[in-house]
Amino acid sequence: MRHAVLILSVCAAITTAARAEEGARPIGDAERGETVFARKCASCHQVGPDARHRIGPHLNGIFGRKAASFPEFNYSRSIERARDDGLVWDLRRLDAYLENPKALVSGTRMNFAGLKNQRDRDDVLAYLRIFSDNPQNIPEAAPTARKMEVDLPEEVLSIEGDAAFGEYLSSECTTCHQVDGDNDGIPSITGWPEEDFVVAMHAYKQKLRPHPVMQMMAGRLSDEEIAALAAYFKGLE
Amino acid sequence: MTINRRIFLGTAAAATMAAPMVMGASHGRPRVVVIGGGAGGATAARYVAKDSKGEIDVTLVEPTRSYYTCFFSNLYIGGFRELSSIAHSYGTLASEYGINVVHDWAVGIDRDAKTVSLAGGDTLPYDRLILSPGIDFVEGAVPGWDISQQGRMPHAYKAGSQTELLKAQIEAMPEGGVFAMVAPPNPYRCPPGPYERVSMVAHKLREENPTAKILIVDPKQNFSKQALFEEGWAKHYGGMIERIGPDFGGENVSVDPMAMTVTIDGAVENVDACNVIPAQKAGRICELAGITEGNWAPVVPQTMQSRMDENIHVLGDATNQGDMPKSGFSANSQAKVAAMAVRGALTDSRVFPAKFSNTCWSLIDTEDGVKVGATYEATDEKIAKVDGFISDTGEDEDLRRQTFEESLGWYAGITSDMFG
Numbered sequence: 250m251r252h253a254v255l256i257l258s259v260c261a262a263i264t265t266a267a268r269a270e271e272g273a274r275p276i277g278d279a280e281r282g283e284t285v286f287a288r289k290c291a292s293c294h295q296v297g298p299d300a301r302h303r304i305g306p307h308l309n310g311i312f313g314r315k316a317a318s319f320p321e322f323n324y325s326r327s328i329e330r331a332r333d334d335g336l337v338w339d340l341r342r343l344d345a346y347l348e349n350p351k352a353l354v355s356g357t358r359m360n361f362a363g364l365k366n367q368r369d370r371d372d373v374l375a376y377l378r379i380f381s382d383n384p385q386n387i388p389e390a391a392p393t394a395r396k397m398e399v400d401l402p403e404e405v406l407s408i409e410g411d412a413a414f415g416e417y418l419s420s421e422c423t424t425c426h427q428v429d430g431d432n433d434g435i436p437s438i439t440g441w442p443e444e445d446f447v448v449a450m451h452a453y454k455q456k457l458r459p460h461p462v463m464q465m466m467a468g469r470l471s472d473e474e475i476a477a478l479a480a481y482f483k484g485l486e
Numbered sequence: 487m488t489i490n491r492r493i494f495l496g497t498a499a500a501a502t503m504a505a506p507m508v509m510g511a512s513h514g515r516p517r518v519v520v521i522g523g524g525a526g527g528a529t530a531a532r533y534v535a536k537d538s539k540g541e542i543d544v545t546l547v548e549p550t551r552s553y554y555t556c557f558f559s560n561l562y563i564g565g566f567r568e569l570s571s572i573a574h575s576y577g578t579l580a581s582e583y584g585i586n587v588v589h590d591w592a593v594g595i596d597r598d599a600k601t602v603s604l605a606g607g608d609t610l611p612y613d614r615l616i617l618s619p620g621i622d623f624v625e626g627a628v629p630g631w632d633i634s635q636q637g638r639m640p641h642a643y644k645a646g647s648q649t650e651l652l653k654a655q656i657e658a659m660p661e662g663g664v665f666a667m668v669a670p671p672n673p674y675r676c677p678p679g680p681y682e683r684v685s686m687v688a689h690k691l692r693e694e695n696p697t698a699k700i701l702i703v704d705p706k707q708n709f710s711k712q713a714l715f716e717e718g719w720a721k722h723y724g725g726m727i728e729r730i731g732p733d734f735g736g737e738n739v740s741v742d743p744m745a746m747t748v749t750i751d752g753a754v755e756n757v758d759a760c761n762v763i764p765a766q767k768a769g770r771i772c773e774l775a776g777i778t779e780g781n782w783a784p785v786v787p788q789t790m791q792s793r794m795d796e797n798i799h800v801l802g803d804a805t806n807q808g809d810m811p812k813s814g815f816s817a818n819s820q821a822k823v824a825a826m827a828v829r830g831a832l833t834d835s836r837v838f839p840a841k842f843s844n845t846c847w848s849l850i851d852t853e854d855g856v857k858v859g860a861t862y863e864a865t866d867e868k869i870a871k872v873d874g875f876i877s878d879t880g881e882d883e884d885l886r887r888q889t890f891e892e893s894l895g896w897y898a899g900i901t902s903d904m905f906g
């Protein structure tokens with residue numbers, strides 16, 4: 250749990266008045282973003298006039314697009330599920346995905362550790378935004394007005410999970426998720442690393458991940474309960 | 487006192503009780519007897535046995551060798567499932583969890599002696615008793631119908647041969663014939679169940695007998711997922727389904743199974759197949775145990791203990807608990823709370839705060855699935871709803887397909903949670 254420093258960004262609602270005062274400012278520095286993109290993303294993704302799918306899909310028009318929406322691209326089952334549940338690439342989700350892809354989509358094929366630095370993410374997103382005609386949920390204001398960062402405080406992350414409590418709580422999961430790991434229709438949750446589990450539950454809780462049942466189930470779990478479940482599932486491995 | 491409380495289901499059972507034999511007493515270990523091997527009972531037996539790791543002796547009493555789930559029985563009617571795919575046996579509960587599975591009826595409960603008597607004549611002693619017998623029908627609820635008429639007008643509200651019969655009767659309808667459903671008043675097992683069934687019957691008739699009609703006679707003003715069903719019916723089965731609610735006589739209905747007629751507010755309708763789902767009450771064994779109030783068994787939310795006997799826990803459809811719908815999901819959820827409470831009482835295992843949840847999926851047409859769900863908590867007064875959601879009207883096909891696929895996953899999940 251030590252290194253599970255999870256920062257989930259939440260767009261703060263900004264009023265028209267505030268926007269007028271501050272004027273339109275970009276999300277980040279697109280020029281710097283281009284360099285970060287070249288270094289971190291370009292080995293798999295293309296963006297721009299001649300962009301084509303490579304290891305990952307091209308990223309033109311990514312803002313406001315439904316996840317996994319190129320029929321010709323071979324996506325993971327996991328991201329297709331998220332798509333069908335309604336995952337749309339708005340700024341907040343892109344930011345969360347770039348920070349830790351697995352927080353948003355557990356079984357994503359995007360084999361990428363994540364951009365942990367907020368500035369890197371802002372700049373890459375500012376760069377990608379250039380290639381989206383119809384961006385949604387992108388407040389054109391100062392980055393400080395744009396975001397409110399909700400860290401999961403260190404105390405929450407370092408909670409020692411009570412595995413026995415987790416075992417009881419897990420009985421609520423197994424009504425739908427099969428313990429033997431079968432995953433027809435509903436994803437498997439066995440053999441899930443503790444850290445990924447905690448991150449995923451908080452992403453549901455904050456409604457970053459789509460899916461009404463999971464938002465409801467996780468929404469009711471306290472920090473202790475999430476830690477307890479994580480400790481129990483870890484013990485199963 | 488004891489003799490007053492010892493109540494028998496019938497004289498035949500009483501006669502065999504003359505020489506009771508006490509069985510299953512593994513000395514020293516606390517004994518749990520579970521009555522009913524359905525969504526609540528099978529789950530409770532499995533969790534007590536599994537989590538107590540042999541410290542508790544568990545006996546499960548269930549008359550049938552194959553349990554047919556009511557969940558997905560409508561999909562069988564619609565042609566989406568085989569009947570064999572909704573049948574489950576108790577083999578794994580016996581072999582892997584060491585549960586003593588007794589295929590018999592419980593016919594009496596002596597609460598003072600803490601014993602259960604079985605139709606076969608045996609007597610089972612218990613330290614804690616878990617009752618999850620499901621539902622029975624209220625006598626006289628639909629004038630003209632009683633349980634002896636279930637061959638002509640099936641209820642198909644306990645799955646298995648009844649479901650098979652109803653399907654066969656739909657298949658035998660003449661071209662352009664009428665299928666009628668007499669829907670039940672609240673509260674009843676599976677609030678969306680009758681309406682999912684109508685959807686599945688409509689699906690079948692659209693394929694096989696497209697000029698047929700469906701008539702629902704309903705005593706309720708509103709019903710579960712109404713907007714979703716009505717939208718789906720209009721979209722997929724335009725004009726086939728007519729529902730007569732209470733304003734038009736839906737609560738004043740009688741049937742004549744010999745004449746195959748349904749009389750609604752005095753108007754006689756000839757029908758070709760008729761599904762009568764009468765008003766319901768707790769499985770009769772609850773009444774015999776003297777733990778009902780009105781039609782249902784009231785329970786303490788935190789532990790699912792009967793409000794009338796702390797040594798008895800009641801689960802599922804038979805209970806009056808508060809806000810949870812009578813569903814397999816609910817019964818399964820309540821079973822885990824009860825199993826924890828029972829272990830806590832009989833061994834020194836830890837007890838945690840009760841948590842409950844429910845989600846009910848329904849299929850409207852091929853790959854058009856919808857769902858409704860909620861979470862619940864135990865208050866002193868009742869199991870109270872905390873939070874919930876329901877599918878929206880107008881959702882796109884991908885989401886509806888995904889919801890349907892999810893229901894397949896849920897079915898696999900809950901049945902392995904029940905039967906191991």
Ligand SMILES: Cc1cc2nc3c(=O)[nH]c(=O)nc-3n(C[C@H](O)[C@H](O)[C@H](O)COP(=O)(O)OP(=O)(O)OC[C@H]3O[C@@H](n4cnc5c(N)ncnc54)[C@H](O)[C@@H]3O)c2cc1C
Nearest residue numbers: 522524525526556557592619620676802803813814815817
């Ligand atoms: C058409 C239909 C569709 C449904 N669909 C869904 C769905 O999609 N999702 C969902 O969650 N729920 C659904 N349900 C509801 C669900 O089936 C019930 O809520 C659930 O089965 C209740 O569990 P239970 O343990 O209370 O009773 P049951 O599952 O009915 O189990 C009771 C058991 O007790 C046994 N029994 C009764 N009396 C005695 C006795 N005296 N001695 C010994 N054994 C006894 C019976 O044989 C039976 O096996 C549906 C129901 C119907 C009718």
